Amino acid sequence: ADLSTSIAGVALPNLFFNASGVWCQHESELKELLDSESGSLITKSATFEHREGNPSPRYVPLPTGSINSMGLPNEGFEYYLNYAKNYDYTNKKPLFVSLSGLSLQDNVKMVEQFAAADLPCVLEINFSCPNVPGKPQLGYDMEAMENALKVLAPIVKKPFGIKLPPYFDIAHFDAVAAIVNKIDNLAFVTCVNSVGNGLAIDFETETAVIKPKDGFGGLGGAMILNTALANVNAFHRRLTGGKQVIGVGGVTSGKEAFLHVLAGASAVQIGTQLKEEGPSFFARVKKELEEIMQAKGYKSLDDFRGKVKTL
């Protein structure tokens, strides 16, 4: 079975890569992704300055997924720009870079420097970090999101994508898709970021399990699969002009990856399961998806992408 795909016109040998934020803050982690069976890799969302992030414990695995309030810890924009400048673009895995400015001005500064470097990597601008105290996420402010896109898209020039939070209302799917469809070089949306501001409490200790924000943090993993599938399919149904959806949320095996493609995903990112199982997960999930496609008689992802049936 052929697991290859392309995003924003860039070829990926297979549809899998990490979700920004997981296994990608330092170049040592990125090297492990490069050496894994992933089809690509994306860097931790960068802010203009280096950030320590929130106090630990700030990520905790749960029986049905995970909760995190990392607080955007990252090495700072320059580190990732240099990584992208030194990346070996002749190797088969394309590089994605994630930016998450704390202000529109910061996003403009970072995108300007990226555009000036004119590198073959693909930008994914994060509109959905739920964990910076005092910073409501852009993805839930439609006017601010449209304004940001109108400012940033012309600076990026090349095809790029945005990381969106999960939406839970049909009117929001309609509103966000209408905004996205207006931006010509907005080539893909990545759905979904963590389900914001959940709360995990330990029964024995009667205590929240993460330290930041009174224990409030983004939910990931198996528990968000059905929300992720809905967002992937909602945008797959609504986007025009060949715009694509990257699916992320709840992929713990080939089966959920298959469902994400069936819902409309052109590529699939892995967060919680990568964090828990490590980069060897990519070899497992590839094999499992190949076996599923074999069993169902599908030869390529195009054979079933977006073909979820309804009753």
Ligand SMILES: O=C(O)c1[nH]c(=O)[nH]c(=O)c1Cl
């Ligand atoms: O707290 C984080 O660093 C974080 N955590 C998430 O679950 N999603 C994000 O986009 C970010 Cl930026």
